[in-house]
Every structure is written in structure tokens, then in C-alpha cells.
Amino acid sequence: MGLGRISYSRVGLFVSLLTYGCQQLPEVEYVTEHAEIGTYFDAPLCAGSIARVDESIARYALLLDAVSSQKVRIYWGADGVMESCDVAGLHDTLAGCHIIGKNETFADSGSLEHELVHAVGDRIGGMDSFFEEGLAEALSGGIGPAPDFERRPSSFVGLSTADFIDTPGSRSTSRHFVQFLIDERGMEPLNELRPLALRGTTRDQVLEAFHAVYDTPIEALEDAWVERAPLSYEQLGDLALPEDQWRGDELTIQRTLDCDDVSTMGPLDGVTIPEDFAEQEGMYQRITFDVADEDSYNLDLQGSGARARVREEECWIAADDAPNELELGADVPVETNMGACRFSATLWVEGTTTTAVTLTIRRIEKAG
Numbered sequence: 001m002g003l004g005r006i007s008y009s010r011v012g013l014f015v016s017l018l019t020y021g022c023q024q025l026p027e028v029e030y031v032t033e034h035a036e037i038g039t040y041f042d043a044p045l046c047a048g049s050i051a052r053v054d055e056s057i058a059r060y061a062l063l064l065d066a067v068s069s070q071k072v073r074i075y076w077g078a079d080g081v082m083e084s085c086d087v088a089g090l091h092d093t094l095a096g097c098h099i100i101g102k103n104e105t106f107a108d109s110g111s112l113e114h115e116l117v118h119a120v121g122d123r124i125g126g127m128d129s130f131f132e133e134g135l136a137e138a139l140s141g142g143i144g145p146a147p148d149f150e151r152r153p154s155s156f157v158g159l160s161t162a163d164f165i166d167t168p169g170s171r172s173t174s175r176h177f178v179q180f181l182i183d184e185r186g187m188e189p190l191n192e193l194r195p196l197a198l199r200g201t202t203r204d205q206v207l208e209a210f211h212a213v214y215d216t217p218i219e220a221l222e223d224a225w226v227e228r229a230p231l232s233y234e235q236l237g238d239l240a241l242p243e244d245q246w247r248g249d250e251l252t253i254q255r256t257l258d259c260d261d262v263s264t265m266g267p268l269d270g271v272t273i274p275e276d277f278a279e280q281e282g283m284y285q286r287i288t289f290d291v292a293d294e295d296s297y298n299l300d301l302q303g304s305g306a307r308a309r310v311r312e313e314e315c316w317i318a319a320d321d322a323p324n325e326l327e328l329g330a331d332v333p334v335e336t337n338m339g340a341c342r343f344s345a346t347l348w349v350e351g352t353t354t355t356a357v358t359l360t361i362r363r364i365e366k367a368g
């Protein structure tokens with residue numbers, strides 16, 4: 001498939017070595033409209049992953065009212081994150097970090113979207129951790145456990161980055177409360193708040209600025225949040241509507257994994273292969289499909305070296321349960337019960353040899 005290719009230049013001949021402290025940063029290998037990317041791994045970035053970075057930066061810039069021609073400098077890869085983020089004096093268990101004021105973003109594949117929100121927001125300036133982290137989580141579509149609603153959001157305001165990270169409930173509360181604020185009032189007050197609540201601003205000053213831009217004290221919005229916020233915002237995940245249609249009791253999903261095509265993401269990462277967070281050469285596509293009736297289904301994957309992870313996406317949070325998920329290998333059909341839900345399937349292969357993959361899901365007719 002030659003359709004959907006994007007234009008980007010792969011720069012591989014940088015001679016000068018960039019250094020950060022005593023460390024060597026990877027060379028910039030990919031230059032796109034909105035980003036310059038160096039990677040800590042040898043595997044190629046597939047066209048879909050590169051395109052997604054550009055789309056995300058453009059989207060976050062519009063949302064945060066921070067459009068700029070400056071390219072975001074990204075150092076991509078699990079290997080570089082720990083030491084680089086540690087050097088910056090940040091918590092050493094982070095999956096990524098954006099160095100405020102330096103246009104340097106370190107991220108593994110799982111944290112990249114979150115860190116890009118910080119990188120774009122930093123065009124105006126890094127905010128108080130509670131709002132900064134809440135925005136990064138909410139805008140990047142993070143799904144996570146609901147907060148306990150017992151600790152007030154304002155109690156997390158004014159903490160240092162390290163204290164914020166170390167405080168139980170900080171991430172879930174910030175994500176959830178900021179999403180509530182966006183749903184109630186949109187992005188504008190948050191964008192007005194940013195320059196008034198930059199990192200280092202005292203708690204009192206942040207809360208005073210909040211009162212001014214929302215025209216109400218934070219306590220009133222906290223009360224509203226406790227009263228009427230949904231338990232979770234599970235629809236925030238990247239759950240595009242299904243493209244493939246059922247024909248009777250059968251759904252056939254055919255895709256071509258091609259690293260040069262924007263349909264295809266790569267390398268493989270901790271999202272694709274949960275047990276190994278380091279990027280490795282490979283390609284994947286993530287698709288969604290709906291199951292209308294709870295029943296037994298036969299899942300059959302075809303394609304040389306193909307693997308798939310099928311996961312129930314929209315029913316598990318409300319049910320207060322872990323998501324149902326299963327792994328499939330090529331030519332090993334599996335029978336399983338599936339609920340009436342939206343599902344995601346990640347179709348993947350190791351390596352970057354273009355591969356046709358077919359996933360067939362067939363409802364097993366019950367006797368009688």
C-alpha cells in the first residue's frame with residue numbers, strides 16, 4: 001500500500017555530538033513538521049508513529065492555545081529515560097520527563113503522549129504540578145483508576161514535583177478533576193490560569209488565580225465535582241469507532257503491517273508487549289470492534305509471525321474489574337466468552353517485513 005505515506009526526512013548524518021551533563025544524547029534522526037526526534041533504539045520508527053507525534057503536537061497546541069513554529073525535541077526510548085530524567089533532578093521512577101524551559105522531552109513509547117502535553121504547554125510555561133499533570137493525563141487520554149474523592153483537589157496544589165508524585169492519589173485526582181473542569185468550562189479558563197500559576201507559584205497565589213479565572217472559589221467546583229462527576233471517564237481512551245462490519249456472525253479484519261505506511265505503528269513497546277517495556281523492532285496496528293451479544297466466539301489469527309492482543313475496553317471500569325484480555329498467535333484459534341462491549345485488538349509482528357494479517361471473529365452458534 002502506497003497510500004497514506006507522510007513526508008518526513010530521516011536525518012542520520014549528524015556529526016556533532018550533543019551532550020547533556022556527562023551523557024550523550026542520541027542524534028536527531030527524524031525531522032517532521034512539529035518535531036525533531038532522536039531515538040535510544042536501533043529499530044525504525046514506523047510512519048504511523050511519526051505521524052501520530054505530529055498530529056498530537058498540533059492538537060495539544062490548539063487545545064493549550066500554544067501554537068508555535070518551534071519543533072518539539074524528543075528523545076525517545078525507555079533506555080534513555082531513567083538516567084536523563086534523573087539527571088534533571090526528577091523522580092527516578094518516571095517513564096518520561098519534559099525538561100521545563102529546555103525543549104527536551106524524554107519518553108518511552110507509553111509515556112510519550114503525556115510528555116508531549118508538557119512540552120507544548122511549556123511554550124507558555126510549566127504550571128503548578130497539580131494542573132500540569134492533570135492536563136497531561138486528561139488530554140493524552142490516560143485511563144486509570146477513579147480517585148477516592150476523599151482528598152480535595154486543592155490539597156494537592158502547591159506541591160513540588162517530587163512531593164506531588166509521591167503523594168498517594170495525586171495522579172488519579174488531578175486527571176479526574178481537570179477532566180471535570182474541561183467538561184464543565186472548556187479549556188479557556190485553564191489556559192488563562194497557566195501564566196498565573198506557573199511552577200513555583202505559591203499555593204495561595206494559584207488558588208487566588210483560580211478564583212479569578214473561574215469566577216468562583218475552587219471549593220465550589222470541588223463540591224460540584226464530588227456531587228456530579230462521573231466515577232470514571234472511560235471514554236477517554238483511544239477507542240475509535242470500528243471500521244470493520246460484522247457479516248452475520250462473523251467479523252473479518254484484514255490489515256497490512258507496513259512500516260512505511262501511516263496505518264502502521266512501530267517499534268513494539270510496553271503497550272504492545274506488557275512484559276517488556278524496552279522498544280524493539282516490530283510493527284503494530286490497533287483496531288477496535290464491537291461485540292453486540294454476549295456469547296462464545298472463535299478467534300482465529302492468520303499471518304506470518306502475527307500476534308494479537310484482544311482486550312475488552314469499555315465495560316471493565318464500571319464493573320470495577322480487571323479488563324478481559326487474551327493473547328493470540330497465528331494459526332492457533334481460541335474460543336472465548338466475550339461480553340457485549342467495545343474491544344481493541346493490537347495486531348503485531350516482530351521485525352519490519354511487510355506482513356498481511358487477518359483476524360476472524362466468529363460467533364459460535366449455540367445448540368438448539
Ligand SMILES: [Zn+2]
Binds near residue numbers: 114115118132133136
Ligand atoms: Zn507528567
